[in-house]
Amino acid sequence: MKKAILLVIDGLGDLPTPKTPLQAAKKPNLDKLAKDGITGMLAPVGRFIVPGSDTSHLQMLGYDPEIYYCGRGPLEALGVGVALEEGDVAFRANLATVKNGKVIDRRAGRIDTATAATLAKYVPKEIDGVQIIFKTSVEHRGALVLRGPGLSCCVSDTDPHSPGAIHECQPLDDSPEPKKTSDIVNKFTKLAMEALSKAPENSKRDKPANAILVRGAGSYRKPPSFHERFGLYAACIAGGALYRGVATFMGMDLVMVPGATGDRNTDIAAKAKAAVKALGEYDFVFMHVKGCDSAGHDGDFAAKKRMIERIDREAIPLLAESGACLVITGDHSTPVSLKAHSGHEVPIIVHGGERKDDVRKFDELSCAKGGLGHVKGRHIMPLILNITGRAEKYGT
Amino acid sequence: MKKAILLVIDGLGDLPTPKTPLQAAKKPNLDKLAKDGITGMLAPVGRFIVPGSDTSHLQMLGYDPEIYYCGRGPLEALGVGVALEEGDVAFRANLATVKNGKVIDRRAGRIDTATAATLAKYVPKEIDGVQIIFKTSVEHRGALVLRGPGLSCCVSDTDPHSPGAIHECQPLDDSPEPKKTSDIVNKFTKLAMEALSKAPENSKRDKPANAILVRGAGSYRKPPSFHERFGLYAACIAGGALYRGVATFMGMDLVMVPGATGDRNTDIAAKAKAAVKALGEYDFVFMHVKGCDSAGHDGDFAAKKRMIERIDREAIPLLAESGACLVITGDHSTPVSLKAHSGHEVPIIVHGGERKDDVRKFDELSCAKGGLGHVKGRHIMPLILNITGRAEKYGT
Numbered sequence: 196m197k198k199a200i201l202l203v204i205d206g207l208g209d210l211p212t213p214k215t216p217l218q219a220a221k222k223p224n225l226d227k228l229a230k231d232g233i234t235g236m237l238a239p240v241g242r243f244i245v246p247g248s249d250t251s252h253l254q255m256l257g258y259d260p261e262i263y264y265c266g267r268g269p270l271e272a273l274g275v276g277v278a279l280e281e282g283d284v285a286f287r288a289n290l291a292t293v294k295n296g297k298v299i300d301r302r303a304g305r306i307d308t309a310t311a312a313t314l315a316k317y318v319p320k321e322i323d324g325v326q327i328i329f330k331t332s333v334e335h336r337g338a339l340v341l342r343g344p345g346l347s348c349c350v351s352d353t354d355p356h357s358p359g360a361i362h363e364c365q366p367l368d369d370s371p372e373p374k375k376t377s378d379i380v381n382k383f384t385k386l387a388m389e390a391l392s393k394a395p396e397n398s399k400r401d402k403p404a405n406a407i408l409v410r411g412a413g414s415y416r417k418p419p420s421f422h423e424r425f426g427l428y429a430a431c432i433a434g435g436a437l438y439r440g441v442a443t444f445m446g447m448d449l450v451m452v453p454g455a456t457g458d459r460n461t462d463i464a465a466k467a468k469a470a471v472k473a474l475g476e477y478d479f480v481f482m483h484v485k486g487c488d489s490a491g492h493d494g495d496f497a498a499k500k501r502m503i504e505r506i507d508r509e510a511i512p513l514l515a516e517s518g519a520c521l522v523i524t525g526d527h528s529t530p531v532s533l534k535a536h537s538g539h540e541v542p543i544i545v546h547g548g549e550r551k552d553d554v555r556k557f558d559e560l561s562c563a564k565g566g567l568g569h570v571k572g573r574h575i576m577p578l579i580l581n582i583t584g585r586a587e588k589y590g591t
Numbered sequence: 592m593k594k595a596i597l598l599v600i601d602g603l604g605d606l607p608t609p610k611t612p613l614q615a616a617k618k619p620n621l622d623k624l625a626k627d628g629i630t631g632m633l634a635p636v637g638r639f640i641v642p643g644s645d646t647s648h649l650q651m652l653g654y655d656p657e658i659y660y661c662g663r664g665p666l667e668a669l670g671v672g673v674a675l676e677e678g679d680v681a682f683r684a685n686l687a688t689v690k691n692g693k694v695i696d697r698r699a700g701r702i703d704t705a706t707a708a709t710l711a712k713y714v715p716k717e718i719d720g721v722q723i724i725f726k727t728s729v730e731h732r733g734a735l736v737l738r739g740p741g742l743s744c745c746v747s748d749t750d751p752h753s754p755g756a757i758h759e760c761q762p763l764d765d766s767p768e769p770k771k772t773s774d775i776v777n778k779f780t781k782l783a784m785e786a787l788s789k790a791p792e793n794s795k796r797d798k799p800a801n802a803i804l805v806r807g808a809g810s811y812r813k814p815p816s817f818h819e820r821f822g823l824y825a826a827c828i829a830g831g832a833l834y835r836g837v838a839t840f841m842g843m844d845l846v847m848v849p850g851a852t853g854d855r856n857t858d859i860a861a862k863a864k865a866a867v868k869a870l871g872e873y874d875f876v877f878m879h880v881k882g883c884d885s886a887g888h889d890g891d892f893a894a895k896k897r898m899i900e901r902i903d904r905e906a907i908p909l910l911a912e913s914g915a916c917l918v919i920t921g922d923h924s925t926p927v928s929l930k931a932h933s934g935h936e937v938p939i940i941v942h943g944g945e946r947k948d949d950v951r952k953f954d955e956l957s958c959a960k961g962g963l964g965h966v967k968g969r970h971i972m973p974l975i976l977n978i979t980g981r982a983e984k985y986g987t
Binding site: 549551553564566568570578580581584587588589590591 | 636638807932
């Protein structure tokens with residue numbers, strides 16, 4: 196049976212200024228796929244809805260976020276390799292720099308990954324009988340997990356999201372579990388700050404990583420696996436913890452690729468090679484490339500264009516030669532002019548198993564005339580099952 | 592008020608190899624309707640969902656299969672003319688050839704319709720107080736109905752669907768009704784095989800019709816009628832039992848047309864003439880032509896193309912002259928390259944009452960640029976009510 200690769204180019208879509216990065220980029224290989232395949236526009240979550248990366252990926256991979264989304268925390272924790280247990284409360288965490296009671300850098304000067312990892316050992320491992328797991332991923336990023344009875348994810352963020360004091364974690368309702376959980380988070384914040392302030396790794400840093408900010412609390416519940424739901428053995432190739440977490444959440448295997456950093460310096464060719472190789476063992480490969488989104492958030496048109504050109508040059512020929520059905524799209528638009536996610540659709544190419552149309556370029560204007568029309572994130576898995584000949588007939 | 596004809600060309604959609612049968616066919620009359628009307632692409636059940644013929648027709652005719660679908664059995668039984676009663680459990684049935692305990696032909700050498708009909712009299716009429724109705728339709732096809740208290744449709748098929756022994760009918764849950772029903776089916780299978788083996792009609796057959804295979808069990812529940820739901824007096828013109836059954840299920844009248852065989856040799860012109868004539872008495876005519884689907888299942892490109900050309904030549908001019916609004920589409924794609932139903936959309940033409948677009952050809956590529964865009968099966972009845980001026984305003 197046919198196999199498929201879903202390539203998600205994070206934050207791919209954009210607005211014209213006067214061209215979009217996709218329109219400006221030299222991308223002969225993506226254009227060839229558009230010419231030989233069928234195109235359309237994708238609303239990853241719903242028309243004009245601004246997707247988060249987490250909800251968008253859940254939806255595209257067949258897990259309706261209205262049912263399965265349990266906050267960013269559990270996905271981040273799974274992504275950094277914490278083996279979550281049912282009922283764990285997890286948060287996305289940032290190492291940050293606090294001075295005179297104020298957060299002066301939410302990323303602790305984008306601390307390097309190796310130093311960040313060594314700091315975890317100073318952080319408390321248990322508070323009031325609740326087990327604490329803190330694990331870093333890339334640079335300042337990490338996850339905090341609370342494990343024990345009587346916890347709840349109905350608590351607020353400590354991350355102030357902008358300059359200011361660390362927020363107190365607040366229970367979001369009157370039941371005892373949120374109160375207990377917020378108390379533990381506040382104790383953790385205080386104890387971690389005391390311990391990190393004394394850490395020798397921080398002594399010479401201009402911006403010491405002396406605090407941990409948390410956000411996106413969620414309670415982990417194990418969903419039915421991707422294989423149970425779709426009958427596909429699936430692998431994920433991604434650098435970013437969130438995307439690895441989404442895949443792990445669904446029970447996909449992670450293929451770890453040295454050089455896959457989840458940022459603009461990632462080794463795209465190595466990821467593409469690994470994706471093609473994984474087709475030997477798996478029915479479906481979900482490959483994620485982050486850089487265009489980061490460039491969009493930075494408002495850096497040239498960097499977003501360059502990233503598209505790198506993907507075109509370094510990944511697309513390998514994927515195209517694999518013989519697998521290819522679905523290439525983004526999880527949302529991150530327009531350079533907005534420096535933020537937006538609810539504008541993202542172009543999509545389907546190559547292999549579908550019809551053709553007469554669109555010859557892969558960009559926001561051309562694909563709006565494509566033969567797929569306007570599709571939604573929830574259509575992606577039915578589409579993949581259909582083009583690989585794996586869909587079950589509804590009725591007889 | 593305006594009247595409408597819905598022409599469903601079964602299995603119409605296809606994939607390019609490099610052209611689709613619709614693209615390759617000479618069909619000046621369909622192309623003229625496309626040119627003079629408006630076109631689009633139809634997902635009969637949902638985007639990329641692979642429809643069965645039963646669920647697709649229910650959905651297109653305004654009966655959401657999630658609510659109204661009760662399995663293929665009752666629709667087949669209604670289609671062969673069994674007046675079902677609430678609670679009847681019905682199956683699609685095949686006359687088959689069994690040799691040395693193995694099904695060697697699931698269609699008993701495609702036994703002729705007249706001989707098949709004579710065999711019904713040998714089959715048991717009652718088992719354990721449950722009434723048994725077996726009725727054949729075209730060739731090896733038929734329906735089996737069990738009528739009595741305490742029956743259930745939660746039982747498995749006896750049809751092995753591929754070479755092998757007849758399957759035992761199994762209860763699908765632990766309650767007493769499925770057990771009772773499966774016991775009766777298994778007794779029926781045994782008694783029918785004994786009786787048919789002795790039938791004189793079978794004595795000289797190379798492939799005796801000596802067994803009955805059943806599948807698609809369903810319990811009949813009477814739904815609100817098509818007229819109650821849409822205010823249209825409706826007639827159906829179809830050769831195949833399933834399509835007649837769908838129409839009967841909805842309380843449509845059947846217009847029987849001599850020569851409407853439900854296969855590639857059907858008298859298309861006679862059906863079209865009957866459809867136009869029925870407009871005198873009815874508001875809405877559902878006309879079904881099967882042949883393209885059979886050709887798709889057989890992987891026969893030339894036959895599918897020829898069937899399209901015959902429909903174009905023999906039916907379309909008559910329908911176009913009728914003055915009725917025309918909706919012409921398929922119930923699903925049956926790509927010749929796949930020999931099976933697929934989840935690819937089907938082109939659709941609406942002629943009369945709708946706007947025009949600048950599409951000039953009726954095929955999968957042209958209609959993807961049509962003014963209707965991408966519509967779904969559940970839109971067909973609102974569309975028909977709208978273009979015939981029969982839709983009720985929602986609000987004031």
